[in-house]
Amino acid sequence: MMNLLIIAAIVLGIIALSKVVKVLEKASTVRGENTYTPTDKENKTQALLMPIFLLVYFAFIAWQLVAWGDRMLPMAASEHGIVIDKLMDTTWIIITPVFIVTHILLFYFAWKYAYDKNRKAQFFAHSNKLEMLWTAIPALVLLILILYGLSIWNDTMEPLTAEDEPVEIELYARQFDWTARYPGEDGKFGTADVRLIEGINMLGLDSTDENAWDDKYVKAEFVIPVNRPVQFYFRAQDVIHSAFMPHFRAQMNCVPGMTTRFNFVPTMTTAEMQEHLGDPEFHYQLLCNKICGAAHYNMGMEIKVVSEEEYIAWLAEQNEFLKVEGNTNTTAQTESNSQPSQGAEEVSSL
Ligand SMILES: [Cu+2]
Numbered sequence: 001m002m003n004l005l006i007i008a009a010i011v012l013g014i015i016a017l018s019k020v021v022k023v024l025e026k027a028s029t030v031r032g033e034n035t036y037t038p039t040d041k042e043n044k045t046q047a048l049l050m051p052i053f054l055l056v057y058f059a060f061i062a063w064q065l066v067a068w069g070d071r072m073l074p075m076a077a078s079e080h081g082i083v084i085d086k087l088m089d090t091t092w093i094i095i096t097p098v099f100i101v102t103h104i105l106l107f108y109f110a111w112k113y114a115y116d117k118n119r120k121a122q123f124f125a126h127s128n129k130l131e132m133l134w135t136a137i138p139a140l141v142l143l144i145l146i147l148y149g150l151s152i153w154n155d156t157m158e159p160l161t162a163e164d165e166p167v168e169i170e171l172y173a174r175q176f177d178w179t180a181r182y183p184g185e186d187g188k189f190g191t192a193d194v195r196l197i198e199g200i201n202m203l204g205l206d207s208t209d210e211n212a213w214d215d216k217y218v219k220a221e222f223v224i225p226v227n228r229p230v231q232f233y234f235r236a237q238d239v240i241h242s243a244f245m246p247h248f249r250a251q252m253n254c255v256p257g258m259t260t261r262f263n264f265v266p267t268m269t270t271a272e273m274q275e276h277l278g279d280p281e282f283h284y285q286l287l288c289n290k291i292c293g294a295a296h297y298n299m300g301m302e303i304k305v306v307s308e309e310e311y312i313a314w315l316a317e318q319n320e321f322l323k324v325e326g327n328t329n330t331t332a333q334t335e336s337n338s339q340p341s342q343g344a345e346e347v348s349s350l
Pocket residue numbers: 173174175176240241242288289290291292296299
């Protein structure tokens with residue numbers, strides 16, 4: 001980080017210095033003092049700097065790929081993630097050769113056609129054929145890429161239906177943590193209102209709404225079953241957050257006052273990914289990807305992908321809204337004398 005700051009300072013210093021030199025040059029031109037013309041040798045040196053710059057530039061890119069290549073997106077673990085990666089790879093395969101060839105040509109010509117007093121420039125103003133060619137070909141390639149991208153976008157964003165039997169989860173964002181809510185046995189989320197947020201009822205669930213009574217919510221990590229569609233609903237309490245689940249190629253803004261959605265099908269359990277990476281400590285992450293305040297960097301939650309059976313067993317262990325100590329209600333409090341489980345402890349320690 002320090003190194004980057006030093007490099008940035010040097011670069012900015014050079015830019016500032018060149019501006020000063022330019023101003024001085026302009027001033028002397030205005031005064032009629034600037035009669036300087038570069039010598040042949042100076043022209044040649046300047047021309048030679050062009051290909052040298054290109055080589056340094058390409059070497060820098062290659063170094064970045066080697067040094068930081070592993071900071072790119074991690075391996076995809078969702079159905080649409082694999083498709084999106086293919087789109088990304090296709091785009092790279094098409095644009096990388098174009099990038100390399102155009103840059104080589106650009107700097108080659110700058111070197112080859114440096115000023116030479118014995119050479120006369122050719123007058124060439126216009127060619128319809130050339131204009132057509134370099135407009136039509138990139139337009140066609142871009143059109144193909146855009147259509148390809150749009151079709152994948154449509155597939156990815158297609159809403160689920162009841163026939164898909166999705167697992168439904170609400171992710172609730174606030175400065176600076178996440179809460180995941182499951183609809184409980186009735187399969188319906190209870191209504192929530194920001195005005196009902198009080199004490200440990202941090203989601204503002206309406207305790208007079210029967211649908212809310214069996215809702216379950218967790219904070220440290222949430223669990224989803226593998227190979228089954230998961231429908232996410234996103235809400236936010238305070239500012240805009242962004243739910244980012246990099247391994248699942250999923251990102252969606254969480255906006256106060258509205259509900260946004262995203263769905264995906266996880267394809268690899270946490271255990272399978274741990275084995276694949278040879279890292280028993282690995283966990284999928286939900287991160288906030290919108291700078292939302294001072295502790296934004298710390299706003300994460302672990303995601304555990306397990307088999308369907310493990311998921312059902314885990315969900316059964318989580319406390320229902322009304323069984324969490326502190327969520328008072330007049331009608332359905334009778335069952336709340338059970339021992340608080342791990343989930344309840346987490347919640348009441350907030
Ligand atoms: Cu945030």
